[in-house]
Amino acid sequence: MDKVNVLVVEDTPAESDKLIAALKANNFNVVGLATSFKDALTLYHSTNPDILIIDIFLNGSPDGVSFAEAVTLSPEGAKPFVFLTSSTDRQIFERAKLTKPFSYLLKPFNELELLYAIEMALEKFYEQKDVFFGDEEDTVISDNYLFIKKGKALKKILVSDIIYIEVEDKYCNIITKNEKFVILISLVKILKLLNPKVFMRSHRNYIVNIEKVSEIVPSDNLIVLSGNHKAVISDTFKDKIISTVKTLK
Amino acid sequence: MSFKYNFLFFVCSVFFNIHSYAQDIALTKNLLDTEIEKKSNRYKNQKAFAKAQVAYLNKEWDSTLIFTAKQLNISNNNDDLINYCHFFRGNAFNQKKIFNEAEKEFLKVSESFPFYNLTKMFLGTIASEQKKFEKALSYFIEIENYNSRELQHIDKLNIQENIALCYMGLGKLQEAEPYFKSVIEVQKKKQDTIRLIGTYGNIANLYYERYEDTIAIKYFTKAYELSKKTKDFYSKYTAAANMSVVEENRRQYKLALTYQLEAQRWKDSVNNQSKIYEVAKIEKKLAVEQKQKEVDVLEAENKVKVAQRNGILVSALVLLALLGASVYFYREKVKSNKIITSQNEALDSLNATKDKLFSIVSHDLRSSVNALKTSNRNLVSNLETKNIDKLGGLLNSNSAIVNGAYNLLDNLLNWAMLQTKQTYFNIEEHRLFMLVEHVAFNYQALFAEKNITFINTVSKKGKILADQESLKIILRNLLDNAIKFSDLDGEISVYSSSEEDNYIQLIIEDCGLGMSEATRLELLKETSLLSKKENEDIIGTGLGIQLCKSMIKKNNGKFSIESQLGSGTKMIVSLPKPSIDGQS
Numbered sequence: 001m002d003k004v005n006v007l008v009v010e011d012t013p014a015e016s017d018k019l020i021a022a023l024k025a026n027n028f029n030v031v032g033l034a035t036s037f038k039d040a041l042t043l044y045h046s047t048n049p050d051i052l053i054i055d056i057f058l059n060g061s062p063d064g065v066s067f068a069e070a071v072t073l074s075p076e077g078a079k080p081f082v083f084l085t086s087s088t089d090r091q092i093f094e095r096a097k098l099t100k101p102f103s104y105l106l107k108p109f110n111e112l113e114l115l116y117a118i119e120m121a122l123e124k125f126y127e128q129k130d131v132f133f134g135d136e137e138d139t140v141i142s143d144n145y146l147f148i149k150k151g152k153a154l155k156k157i158l159v160s161d162i163i164y165i166e167v168e169d170k171y172c173n174i175i176t177k178n179e180k181f182v183i184l185i186s187l188v189k190i191l192k193l194l195n196p197k198v199f200m201r202s203h204r205n206y207i208v209n210i211e212k213v214s215e216i217v218p219s220d221n222l223i224v225l226s227g228n229h230k231a232v233i234s235d236t237f238k239d240k241i242i243s244t245v246k247t248l249k
Numbered sequence: 250m251s252f253k254y255n256f257l258f259f260v261c262s263v264f265f266n267i268h269s270y271a272q273d274i275a276l277t278k279n280l281l282d283t284e285i286e287k288k289s290n291r292y293k294n295q296k297a298f299a300k301a302q303v304a305y306l307n308k309e310w311d312s313t314l315i316f317t318a319k320q321l322n323i324s325n326n327n328d329d330l331i332n333y334c335h336f337f338r339g340n341a342f343n344q345k346k347i348f349n350e351a352e353k354e355f356l357k358v359s360e361s362f363p364f365y366n367l368t369k370m371f372l373g374t375i376a377s378e379q380k381k382f383e384k385a386l387s388y389f390i391e392i393e394n395y396n397s398r399e400l401q402h403i404d405k406l407n408i409q410e411n412i413a414l415c416y417m418g419l420g421k422l423q424e425a426e427p428y429f430k431s432v433i434e435v436q437k438k439k440q441d442t443i444r445l446i447g448t449y450g451n452i453a454n455l456y457y458e459r460y461e462d463t464i465a466i467k468y469f470t471k472a473y474e475l476s477k478k479t480k481d482f483y484s485k486y487t488a489a490a491n492m493s494v495v496e497e498n499r500r501q502y503k504l505a506l507t508y509q510l511e512a513q514r515w516k517d518s519v520n521n522q523s524k525i526y527e528v529a530k531i532e533k534k535l536a537v538e539q540k541q542k543e544v545d546v547l548e549a550e551n552k553v554k555v556a557q558r559n560g561i562l563v564s565a566l567v568l569l570a571l572l573g574a575s576v577y578f579y580r581e582k583v584k585s586n587k588i589i590t591s592q593n594e595a596l597d598s599l600n601a602t603k604d605k606l607f608s609i610v611s612h613d614l615r616s617s618v619n620a621l622k623t624s625n626r627n628l629v630s631n632l633e634t635k636n637i638d639k640l641g642g643l644l645n646s647n648s649a650i651v652n653g654a655y656n657l658l659d660n661l662l663n664w665a666m667l668q669t670k671q672t673y674f675n676i677e678e679h680r681l682f683m684l685v686e687h688v689a690f691n692y693q694a695l696f697a698e699k700n701i702t703f704i705n706t707v708s709k710k711g712k713i714l715a716d717q718e719s720l721k722i723i724l725r726n727l728l729d730n731a732i733k734f735s736d737l738d739g740e741i742s743v744y745s746s747s748e749e750d751n752y753i754q755l756i757i758e759d760c761g762l763g764m765s766e767a768t769r770l771e772l773l774k775e776t777s778l779l780s781k782k783e784n785e786d787i788i789g790t791g792l793g794i795q796l797c798k799s800m801i802k803k804n805n806g807k808f809s810i811e812s813q814l815g816s817g818t819k820m821i822v823s824l825p826k827p828s829i830d831g832q833s
Binding site: 089090092093094097106110111112113116133134135 | 670671672673674675680682683686687690691709710718
């Protein structure tokens with residue numbers, strides 16, 4: 001599992017120091033600190049952050065909102081973000097609110113509030129409500145990553161690293177090249193959110209990454225994946241998977 | 250009735266005849282007119298005739314002619330009425346000197362007419378006016394021998410004189426002479442000087458005609474002598490002029506010149522008199538015009554008055570309308586004044602509250618800063634004496650003081666923002682548990698300081714609809730209070746319950762001082778901003794609780810307090826749940 005990348009846009013050193021310290025303490029990877037609108041745009045394109053924390057006021061003008069607007073307007077590059085502000089000035093908020101999804105953090109804030117804001121931003125951005133704060137689920141799925149809450153910390157997994165998923169009740173075992181871990185998510189939901197052309201069910205309890213298939217052994221009802229991982233294949237899903245794999249190869 | 254002396258006898262072409270005399274004639278005429286009026290009054294019911302009669306009596310001859318013509322055009326007139334009409338017409342034509350027409354009209358009058366004799370008299374005069382002396386004579390002689398009753402107001406003398414004049418006109422001087430003489434006799438008896446002068450003149454002319462100059466001159470002189478006694482200028486003029494002619498004929502030029510001059514003087518007087526008459530006429534005309542003008546002026550004034558009256562009426566109506574309008578607006582004004590007054594009172598009381606708030610807040614802040622000052626001085630002195638052990642405690646107390654002041658300022662700011670509606674306020678779905686955790690996180694140090702056990706057992710599933718920041722402000726204040734009123738080693742627990750269908754209740758419970766029922770009610774009151782400072786040390790401005798109430802209200806929530814003095818307080822905030830489908 002990897003740390004989540006955060007880009008901080010904040011012009012007050014005292015604030016940014018405190019913020020970065022809090023982020024690091026909670027296992028976030030701070031990929032950059034921008035102090036102006038221009039810096040922010042450059043860093044945004046060069047560092048590939050997962051999440052942005054933006055101070056609304058940069059050097060006295062609401063450039064933070066402008067930056068968020070710029071980010072929102074580039075759909076391929078849009079990322080979840082959190083606004084930071086020391087006032088709840090209504091007019092500024094009305095403008096910031098137009099940059100949906102909108103989540104904000106009012107200064108002064110504590111660690112809990114910071115984490116909550118980041119998690120809220122992820123949930124809102126990927127439109128998966130009630131993931132991190134309930135007991136049933138702990139993972140938000142984007143196109144490229146799974147964001148998983150482990151205890152207080154937030155981690156991410158590259159979707160393309162997943163070899164197969166084994167479902168047990170409410171849990172899913174995620175098997176990657178190097179790791180194996182459990183996330184809380186329902187089968188239905190994970191199937192809906194992952195790309196159906198890549199992740200296919202091979203069995204009631206198995207989802208395999210088609211791209212990782214190295215061999216199918218129909219007689220044993222086995223599917224051999226890269227790294228010599230083995231998954232079960234059932235009759236129901238066998239034909240579809242075989243045809244898909246054949247067309248790929 | 251100027252049928253007398255209208256014809257002149259010219260002996261020497263300058264002889265003057267004598268004229269009628271207005272006074273005398275007028276008298277007779279008046280009597281006659283009255284008589285005619287009386288007798289003709291029975292035909293008053295005939296409209297045209299009535300008008301004709303009035304016109305006749307007023308000597309409006311043209312009108313008389315018109316109305317009589319109208320009356321004559323009407324059929325079934327009786328003879329008498331017709332006679333009156335012809336009589337009036339005849340007289341009218343006569344006055345207008347249209348003698349032919351006059352004669353025709355008079356001839357139409359029948360014998361049954363009461364004034365038939367008078368008609369004959371008129372015919373006679375008309376004939377003599379036309380120099381038809383024989384014809385005239387026949388008329389005159391016909392009526393000469395009637396007695397005075399039959400003659401009806403006709404002076405017998407006039408008839409006789411007219412007969413005499415007719416004879417003269419016919420050149421029958423012998424026949425004329427006895428008439429003149431008898432006339433003179435009667436006139437002498439009557440002492441009718443003016444007419445006597447005229448008659449003397451006429452008889453003198455007669456003798457003159459017969460070349461009996463001596464007798465003629467005697468009569469002329471008589472006339473002249475008499476004329477001196479009268480005031481009648483015309484008589485004087487005629488007499489003097491006759492004398493002048495007589496003297497001239499006798500070659501007494503000097504005397505003739507004297508008489509001539511006298512005659513001239515009298516003539517001027519006559520002229521003057523007639524001028525005076527004319528002037529009087531003009532004056533009368535002017536007076537009439539003046540009257541007419543006055544009438545016009547009065548009419549104009551009337552018009553103006555009517556216009557004024559209308560104007561006054563209109564302006565009265567306008568004024569009335571204005572009055573109504575002003576009364577209406579006045580009442581409206583009074584009404585709005587009342588409202589304004591009550592609003593003013595409300596504003597005044599609010600302002601007073603605000604001022605009180607100011608004084609308390611500034612007092613609190615001053616005490617805080619003062620405490621900080623004292624503490625800092627202690628800190629410095631302890632640092633100088635290297636009394637390191639005490640520094641920690643002092644710093645802790647400093648931070649506690651600063652913390653209190655900060656909270657106060659924060660509430661003040663939030664209060665101001667709430668009042669001015671400057672804050673961003675957005676009701677969203679939130680997990681109550683998380684928010685409580687977030688707020689409580691900042692109080693860990695305080696809990697530790699007082700060794701207070703804090704338990705958050707709010708349901709993790711419980712979601713509410715609220716504005717995040719305002720809800721945090723509420724929680725902060727309630728926790729502040731709970732800590733403030735808790736004893737050392739106390740316990741503060743926060744938990745939720747959902748007894749009501751649409752609300753989640755958040756309960757913040759402490760085991761501290763508690764409060765009296767009075768205080769509780771006081772705190773829940775809608776408007777009371779500041780509670781009395783019963784306990785200087787721990788009871789604050791009341792701003793916090795007021796802010797809580799306002800913000801809970803704005804979040805569509807409810808607030809209540811349960812408390813028992815000495816055994817703790819429960820602050821209960823009810824917040825609305827999201828609707829079942831999970832949408833906020």
